[in-house]
Amino acid sequence: MSYLVFARKWRPQTFRDVIAQEHVTKTLRNAIETERIGHAYLFTGPRGVGKTTTARILAKALNCESGPTPDPCMNCEACRRIAAGGHFDVLEIDGASNRGIDEIRDLREKAQYAAAEGGYKIYIIDEVHMLTREAFNALLKILEEPPDRVIFIFATTEPRKVPATILSRCQRFDFRRIPSSVMGKYISDEAGKEGITINADALSLVCRASGGSMRDALSIMDQLVSFSGKDIAGEAVSKLLGLVEADLLADISASVIHSQGASALDLVEDALVRGYSIEELIDALVGFLRNLLLAASGAEKGITDLSDSEIALIEQTASGVSDVHVLNILRLVSGASEQIRTGASPRISLEAALMTASKLGVAFGFEDLPPVTERVAVSAVTADKTAVSKVIHPQEEIDSDGSGATAVIEADTLSNSSVPLNDSNDEDTQEADSSEKEKENSFVKKVSGLFDMIPENR
Ligand SMILES: [Zn+2]
Structure with a gap:
């Protein structure tokens, strides 16, 4: 058995089989039932949504041996030959390669002869907007005085390029993108x-x-x-x-949200090793963060075209995360995408954006305070006002003494250790915690003037 591509094998054969275009097929069926068949039809819509397929079904419906009928039998000679593209009176013309006046003049002459097999003579012209002006003029002359039992079906993805004089003589059907x-x-x-x-x-x-x-x-x-x-x-x-898997995008996003910049960069490296380009990664990441933003802000209606497991992954990543936090990360990553378009190094732009984004959590207090061991290190930072800017602008050079910024980065490493530093005086530590929290809050207030992104409620 010869191999048939799915697009041909699974092509709908009747009006009932055509999906997502009920507004078109219902009207056409009614027109055939009530014998109100037009001379010219214009099928518009995006590519691959069923325009030519519907044109062929209409041809079958009109020329079926038991027709015209809204339900062509699919068994008679006419139905079978139209389906196979070999019917003498059903002519498919590609407007892109037959766009000149000579082709249309030729068509006009032949259209005068009655259908060889006694039914309708049907011209299906694909990509009709590609015709030249002269060709359209010749076509217009036929449409002005259409021969009996000749039907034109024009298909186009760009109806705006079809002259108004032609449009006004057609019944127009707008095909929709398939959900x-x-x-x-x-x-x-x-x-x-x-x-x-x-x-x-x-x-x-x-x-x-x-x-x-x-x-x-x-x-x-x-x-x-x-x-x-x-x-x-x-x-x-x-x-x-070359699509980036949702798992990887979720891992990178989660690392950034939870202030683990180093881990985000490791994941970028993994992605490159697996063959993705930085551009693919950024585009996919922007798309993922956009969905994350919708989930975090409760506007989940806008999350479309995703499987249940992807939606679950997004909801899980967004859980407990502020929408403002996600918005700022999204801005930084989109910014990297812009920078690349203007000639910046793709990898450095992405890494800098992820690193900067990974500091937002601590800088704005979105992230919980680090565990005790880190707290000591961070408190040293907050005590030192000059170090504040280091936390927010990690891309800046670190001063020669550099203690502040270094302390924060080391804190990441320490948090991996599960051994508590000091078991004996938990209560003291908790007291220390709350005073540290106050310090941290006042720290956030100090830096908040620098940005307009602080949420009112967390
Ligand atoms: Zn038939």
């Missing part, structure tokens, strides 16, 4: 019939990468089956499409 949920269900149903399993993460990545185009989604599916066989997991999709 991820609808596309995901369709793909997993069709894949299931072929014995192909695709997990939810993989499905959501495929839908996201397709940008709402079923044709693109199915072409990704073709590649995936060649790449990983009949069992498709998220990792395979990430690898094939």
Whole structure:
């Protein structure tokens, strides 16, 4: 058996099979039922959402041996030949490669002859906006006096480039981008019939990468089956499409949120070793932080196109985190993306942004105070006013004595140790804690004037 790509194999064959375009198919079915068939139709919408497919179904509906009927039989000679693209009276023309006046004049002459098989003569012109002005003028002459039983179906992704004189003679149908949920269900149903399993993460990545185009989604599916066989997991999709996995993005974000800059940089290194580019990483990170911001601020409606497990991951990362904190991290990482566009070193820009972002938690008091061992070190810093700026601007050079900034960085290392320094006088320590907290709060107040980002309530 010859190999058929999914886009052809899974192409909808009847109006009922067309997904996400019910507003179009319902109207067309009604028109056929009530015998109000137009001379010219314009199908507009993004690529790969079913315009040409619907045009072919309309052709079948009109030329089926039991037609015109909203439900073509799919078995008669006409239905089968239209489906296979070999019907004598159904002509598909690519507007991009037949855009000149000669082609359209030729078409005009042939359109005068009645349909060879007694039904409708149907011209499907794809990418009609590519025609030249002269060609459009020639086309207009046919539309002004359309021959009997000749129907034009124009498809275009750019209706604005079609002259108003043509538009005004067409019945226009606007096809919509296919929502991820609808596309995901369709793909997993069709894949299931072929014995192909695709997990939810993989499905959501495929839908996201397709940008709402079923044709693109199915072409990704073709590649995936060649790449990983009949069992498709998220990792395979990430690898094939160069998409950064959500786990990695969540780990980097969590490191930054919890003031572990060094660990964030280690994760960046891991990502580069695994073959991602800095640009891919930044774009993915900005997208992840945007979703994190929505989750942290409770505006989760805006989180779309994600699988349940990705949403759970985002909610988990955002749990207990202030939206202002996430917003500031997002600003820094987007800033790095801007810097790269203006020629800055990609890696240094990203690392500097992550490092700076990882200091926000402590600087603004979003992060809980570090454990006792660190507290000693940090209190030395807060006592030294000159060190304050070091905490907020880690990219600045450290003074020769440099004690303040160094102390903070060492505190990160100390926190990894699980051995408590001083077990015997817990109560004393707690008292010390609260006074340290006050100091820390006044420290936050001091620096708050520098920024306009402090939240009113934490
Ligand atoms: Zn038929």
